[in-house]
Amino acid sequence: MKLDLVEVQKLEGHSARVWNVAWNPAAAGVLASCSADKTVRIWEQSSLSRSWSCKAVLEGTHTRTVKSCAWSPSGKLLATASFDGKTCVWENFATDSECVSVLQVHESEVKSVSWNASGSLLATCGRDKSVSIWEIQPEDECYCVAMLLGHSEDVKMVQWHPTMDLLFSCSYDNTIIKVWWCEDEYGDYDCVQTLSESNNGHSSTVWVISFNAAGDRMVTCSDDRTVKIWGTDIKRMQSGEGYVPWTHLCTLSGSHDRAIYSVHWSRDGIIASGAGDDTIQLFVDSDSDSVVEPAYKLLLKKEKAHTTDINSVQWAPDKESRLLASASDDQTVKIWKLVSEP
Amino acid sequence: MVSGLINENPIIYPKKERRLRTDSSNTDEFTPEPIDQLEIFDHIRDIKDPEHPNTLEDLRVVTEDSVEVDDDNSYVRVTFTPTMEHCSMATIIGLCVRVKLLRSLPARYKIDIRVAPGSHATEDAVNKQLNDKERVAAALENPNLVEMVDECLLPSAE
Numbered sequence: 001m002k003l004d005l006v007e008v009q010k011l012e013g014h015s016a017r018v019w020n021v022a023w024n025p026a027a028a029g030v031l032a033s034c035s036a037d038k039t040v041r042i043w044e045q046s047s048l049s050r051s052w053s054c055k056a057v058l059e060g061t062h063t064r065t066v067k068s069c070a071w072s073p074s075g076k077l078l079a080t081a082s083f084d085g086k087t088c089v090w091e092n093f094a095t096d097s098e099c100v101s102v103l104q105v106h107e108s109e110v111k112s113v114s115w116n117a118s119g120s121l122l123a124t125c126g127r128d129k130s131v132s133i134w135e136i137q138p139e140d141e142c143y144c145v146a147m148l149l150g151h152s153e154d155v156k157m158v159q160w161h162p163t164m165d166l167l168f169s170c171s172y173d174n175t176i177i178k179v180w181w182c183e184d185e186y187g188d189y190d191c192v193q194t195l196s197e198s199n200n201g202h203s204s205t206v207w208v209i210s211f212n213a214a215g216d217r218m219v220t221c222s223d224d225r226t227v228k229i230w231g232t233d234i235k236r237m238q239s240g241e242g243y244v245p246w247t248h249l250c251t252l253s254g255s256h257d258r259a260i261y262s263v264h265w266s267r268d269g270i271i272a273s274g275a276g277d278d279t280i281q282l283f284v285d286s287d288s289d290s291v292v293e294p295a296y297k298l299l300l301k302k303e304k305a306h307t308t309d310i311n312s313v314q315w316a317p318d319k320e321s322r323l324l325a326s327a328s329d330d331q332t333v334k335i336w337k338l339v340s341e342p
Numbered sequence: 343m344v345s346g347l348i349n350e351n352p353i354i355y356p357k358k359e360r361r362l363r364t365d366s367s368n369t370d371e372f373t374p375e376p377i378d379q380l381e382i383f384d385h386i387r388d389i390k391d392p393e394h395p396n397t398l399e400d401l402r403v404v405t406e407d408s409v410e411v412d413d414d415n416s417y418v419r420v421t422f423t424p425t426m427e428h429c430s431m432a433t434i435i436g437l438c439v440r441v442k443l444l445r446s447l448p449a450r451y452k453i454d455i456r457v458a459p460g461s462h463a464t465e466d467a468v469n470k471q472l473n474d475k476e477r478v479a480a481a482l483e484n485p486n487l488v489e490m491v492d493e494c495l496l497p498s499a500e
Binding site for chain 2: 017036064065067083109111127154156172204205223258259261276277307308309330
């Protein structure tokens with residue numbers, strides 16, 4: 001059984017490179033894309049024609065590149081992070097998308113924004129080397145509850161764990177991936193682990209962190225052209241045992257020729273990567289008999305997926321559709337479907 | 343704030359005579375000529391140094407050999423030599439080279455810029471900044487920086 005990634009549609013409209021795509025976790029077929037053209041576009045799939053069109057353009061609020069966008073778990077809110085230093089929260093997409101909150105704490109470009117699993121917390125990070133955590137109150141009031149300093153360089157991405165309020169951040173600073181956790185009731189977050197080159201970590205900037213559905217595995221990608229898989233015994237942590245460290249499981253190298261800008265782990269276990277070599281690649285657990293060394297293998301390589309760098313890849317949240325969205329320097333977003341060829 | 347130039351007395355090399363392109367064997371007007379080392383060098387040789395009224399070629403910051411190109415794979419690497427080991431203009435120079443090439447080469451090209459190994463005190467840090475696409479993009483949204491770069495890229499009235 002041979003698999004292929006088939007291009008379903010190319011979404012055009014942005015007038016500069018597209019940095020990030022995000023599927024709405026609650027509304028099927030809805031995705032957001034954000035760009036150096038300072039706007040965010042919301043795309044929806046028509047129930048009749050099954051094709052996507054641009055339903056809204058969020059503009060006028062960010063004055064510089066919008067680097068990252070993330071939907072709240074309810075799908076009702078969209079957070080956007082910009083080089084202008086602001087993080088905005090938007091709602092009411094059906095009628096007239098409204099920016100309901102502007103979070104301003106970073107001293108320079110904001111690189112990433114992430115919601116925790118319950119939607120009660122928002123994390124942001126930026127070139128000022130800090131990570132901020134915000135509490136979302138009713139009436140969309142947002143309060144900054146923590147500013148985490150620990151990285152020595154530009155923080156590229158923040159990502160909450162899928163089931164626990166563990167925050168992960170990765171950086172320009174040669175490798176460091178930090179794990180932040182608030183163990184007590186006082187709300188103090190501490191850095192409980194740092195994964196650096198000496199822990200089998202990356203040897204250059206780490207761009208993205210993504211978790212598998214169970215939350216016991218994480219995949220990271222880097223400027224060093226490798227993808228790394230990490231694991232932990234999350235059940236022990238979930239049962240209240242205290243922090244259980246993550247360890248390196250596997251490094252995938254040699255298949256990407258340029259910096260890997262994005263990885264995403266699908267609900268059904270397929271890892272997608274997008275890179276500066278214009279390819280999208282898919283990896284899976286190789287089901288090897290070895291219990292000691294978990295191994296992953298390349299499932300498929302899509303050459304020239306875009307005409308230039310791919311900045312972001314994200315699987316649609318449902319398991320059935322097998323749709324993947326990608327965003328590129330070529331100013332387009334593409335929708336792909338993973339199909340089995342007879 | 344340091345007053346005066348970083349490098350008060352740069353070495354200015356004698357101007358190399360420009361080679362005329364000889365008629366190539368390719369007479370088919372529809373086949374694009376492969377992009378070669380000289381073509382890329384031609385794009386960057388006249389970039390002005392940020393501090394002096396001289397070009398990068400005059401100061402031997404770039405030479406023809408500092409350009410490595412693989413047109414089949416749409417790849418170019420430029421290795422430049424700052425005039426001084428502690429030159430704080432190194433990132434500006436690197437940025438100017440990158441911007442000029444981004445504006446001059448087809449979109450398919452992958453561009454790497456680096457300082458000549460051993461030529462700069464903070465070589466790794468400079469190289470990292472110059473090749474981080476996100477950092478470069480953010481820098482090019484800074485109007486002061488863009489103005490400086492555009493000044494360096496302006497053709498001189500010769």
